[in-house]
Amino acid sequence: MSAVGWGKLILLGEHAVVYGYPALAAALDRGVTIDAVPTTKGGLRLVIPEWNVSVKADDDSSVARCLSAVADALFSGRHSSAIPGGRPQLSLVGDAQIPHGAGLGSSAALAVAIARALLQAANQPADVATLAHAASASETIIHGKPSGVDVALAITGGLGVFRRSTGLIPLKRADGSVPSLRVLVGPSGQPRSTGTMVQKVAEATGERPADKRLSELGGLCDTGTVALLANDLPALGATMNRAHAVLSDLGVSTPVLDGLCAKAIELGAHGAKLTGAGGGGAVIAIAPRDKEQAILAAWKTLAVTGFVAVVGAR
Numbered sequence: 001m002s003a004v005g006w007g008k009l010i011l012l013g014e015h016a017v018v019y020g021y022p023a024l025a026a027a028l029d030r031g032v033t034i035d036a037v038p039t040t041k042g043g044l045r046l047v048i049p050e051w052n053v054s055v056k057a058d059d060d061s062s063v064a065r066c067l068s069a070v071a072d073a074l075f076s077g078r079h080s081s082a083i084p085g086g087r088p089q090l091s092l093v094g095d096a097q098i099p100h101g102a103g104l105g106s107s108a109a110l111a112v113a114i115a116r117a118l119l120q121a122a123n124q125p126a127d128v129a130t131l132a133h134a135a136s137a138s139e140t141i142i143h144g145k146p147s148g149v150d151v152a153l154a155i156t157g158g159l160g161v162f163r164r165s166t167g168l169i170p171l172k173r174a175d176g177s178v179p180s181l182r183v184l185v186g187p188s189g190q191p192r193s194t195g196t197m198v199q200k201v202a203e204a205t206g207e208r209p210a211d212k213r214l215s216e217l218g219g220l221c222d223t224g225t226v227a228l229l230a231n232d233l234p235a236l237g238a239t240m241n242r243a244h245a246v247l248s249d250l251g252v253s254t255p256v257l258d259g260l261c262a263k264a265i266e267l268g269a270h271g272a273k274l275t276g277a278g279g280g281g282a283v284i285a286i287a288p289r290d291k292e293q294a295i296l297a298a299w300k301t302l303a304v305t306g307f308v309a310v311v312g313a314r
């Protein structure tokens with residue numbers, strides 16, 4: 001069976017989550033899958049045709065560093081579950097169903113899929129703690145200071161509220177039902193670096209969790225979560241619009257992301273915002289069903305091929 005890491009959408013709370021505030025986030029129904037093929041030569045390799053990736057673990061590229069970080073965390077790290085024997089001889093063959101570097105959690109999805117594939121090939125249990133330890137080693141290299149939200153969703157999927165202090169808590173109503181949400185996703189095609197954006201917010205806030213923009217983002221996440229539980233999409237949309245403005249103020253939006261959000265609102269969306277680190281990457285919007293196609297068509301004229309993701313209960 002292929003090893004999977006799910007992609008994700010952050011509905012509310014990105015950046016503030018690095019400073020301990022909550023993030024409302026959901027896994028996509030797609031991500032990265034990997035099959036491990038034993039090989040007698042070539043060491044540990046990774047091939048992902050959709051991303052034009054073909055690397056050896058000791059190459060000098062960001063994907064190769066991700067591969068070696070995950071493998072070393074599992075096979076030569078000091079973690080209690082480290083498997084003795086060093087890096088295995090394997091060809092990892094990946095299939096990516098999300099774009100790379102688009103704010104949809106591709107690096108965490110990749111790291112989790114690699115970790116699962118390596119554990120499967122070694123006949124070891126892929127428990128959440130071991131997967132999180134291995135994938136976080138890679139995310140730390142790529143992002144510097146990851147909150148862990150992307151890795152948590154890549155491992156378990158679902159919809160929930162993530163805090164550094166609690167991890168991911170699945171979102172459920174009092175009657176046990178799980179909310180469901182249709183989200184328009186618009187990958188802008190603008191490349192960006194999560195690490196650079198996290199650093200930008202660190203400079204803008206002096207890394208003070210008490211910064212009022214960070215605390216406002218945390219409050220908006222709480223308000224939006226209550227609105228989602230009540231299925232109050234206009235109220236959820238209002239929190240998204242305000243979150244986008246605060247994220248812009250922190251310097252992580254771009255004219256392209258602002259334009260995509262403005263177009264969605266003009267065409268009747270309840271709310272729209274950047275998702276993930278910003279600086280490029282993707283926007284999300286929620287809209288009445290009968291407005292969705294017009295928004296996707298308008299994004300298309302702006303050279304963005306969007307899609308509808310159903311998150312939560314499907």
Ligand code: MEV
Pocket residue numbers: 010013014015016017018103105143145146147148149150194198276277
């Ligand atoms: C990236 O998907 C989300 C950020 O909040 C960084 C993080 O939480 O690690 C920008």
